[in-house]
């Protein structure tokens with residue numbers, strides 16, 4: 441009696457899996473703007489919930505700083521390290537999409553894939 | 568005799584646990600692994616000295632042993648001394664010979680299942696737990712006739728003072744089937760996923776106790792490896808004025824915590840995981856400084872409960888404490904006040920702190936010394952009790 445019914449959680453996971461499968465990123469997560477983890481596809485050695493809380497805080501702080509400049513809204517936050525690159529962007533009003541990739545990965549391609557994924561997430565969340 | 572399930576709030580909802588001679592269904596959506604929930608109860612019963620008879624028609628025995636091991640439970644020893652026995656109705660279905668102490672050679676035959684259950688119960692001491700994993704698969708394999716056997720299974724557990732726990736995955740059966748299940752079992756535990764705002768989480772609830780239909784709360788849980796079933800609180804906000812001791816509280820309570828500190832003050836967030844008496848919570852400690860209020864407002868969202876930390880020697884900061892609760896939109900959530908720095912000579916007593924904050928009796932206030940950890944666990948216990956108790 442198995443049915444092909446997918447839950448919202450399965451759907452969000454699938455979006456992340458598809459994103460990781462593009463080969464541009466090796467880990468990704470959907471995080472509420474309030475810092476709670478909604479879904480993730482990450483190596484198990486990363487404490488995903490701590491990561492979620494911290495990225496949401498980072499994006500919140502960046503958005504606040506940016507809005508003080510009165511130059512529109514912050515579109516995304518990019519953090520470049522020697523061993524990884526973290527990119528966070530909005531995915532609808534309540535969620536953020538965050539990815540981790542190799543520092544040498546192509547930023548343009550990652551952003552393109554992330555835009556597509558974040559649009560899907562926005563629609564899936566219905567907001 | 569009632570026996571604990573090993574899952575704190577669930578025991579209370581079941582009025583103490585599962586009684587010998589009782590029948591319980593663990594009814595779950597297919598998107599949750601209900602059997603893992605049952606493992607927790609099995610392991611707890613084995614640890615408390617009972618025997619467990621485990622009927623499987625969904626997976627091989629070694630898979631169950633491995634899954635249990637991932638929770639940190641070594642079941643081999645119990646198997647060796649004969650307190651854990653398997654009834655294998657899985658490999659025979661695949662056309663292989665059975666692997667457990669007992670086997671059902673034709674898993675599509677409800678008569679045979681019943682007679683093997685009877686033999687297993689006869690050969691174990693009374694007071695054991697009989698798990699059927701799963702009744703829904705038996706239903707798929709045998710057809711509805713297997714439900715006619717439930718009465719017999721119920722009689723058997725009465726006779727042997729055992730308790731029956733049937734795992735049932737609802738793949739979308741006809742409503743008559745659900746009704747029969749609801750009718751038959753004395754206790755019904757339901758596992759489902761819910762979406763609260765944007766967060767999707769698993770919850771358990773109890774629909775029936777001792778044959779009585781009940782309304783009970785929905786308790787969020789997580790399966791932790793190791794650990795098993797943990798009641799899960801995704802966000803407890805720890806807030807309060809600058810220098811009150813919030814970071815110290817988060818670190819005193821957490822098994823693992825990280826802070827974003829600059830010049831020894833928190834600039835963004837303290838984040839910690841707490842494991843505590845079957846509960847698991849994530850703590851979000853905010854910064855106290857006014858200039859970071861936009862972050863406070865953002866992080867307050869979706870909190871389940873609040874710990875308000877104040878410096879008991881500085882009543883002049885209390886208005887700020889109230890303002891922070893309001894900014895975090897945390898007013899009205901279950902809340903406890905930590906009247907911190909009780910070790911300092913001029914500290915106000917918890918009662919004085921309550922009065923100065925203008926809170927009524929409904930808000931508990933505990934005296935704490937965050938740097939030594941004194942009072943903080945007691946405070947957390949009171950808060951958890953406010954969320955889930957009564």
Ligand SMILES: Nc1nc2c(ncn2[C@@H]2O[C@H](COP(=O)(O)OP(=O)(O)O)[C@@H](O)[C@H]2O)c(=O)[nH]1
Pocket residue numbers: 807808809810811812813814815816831832833855907908909910911935936937938939
């Ligand atoms: N005497 C005493 N000092 C404390 C206590 N709790 C925290 N402190 C100290 O107060 C200062 C501020 O603590 P911190 O946890 O960083 O406060 P926060 O700004 O609210 O995060 C630190 O120097 C702590 O060591 C306490 O219970 N007693």
Ligand SMILES: [Mg+2]
Pocket residue numbers: 813814815832833837853854
């Ligand atoms: Mg601090």
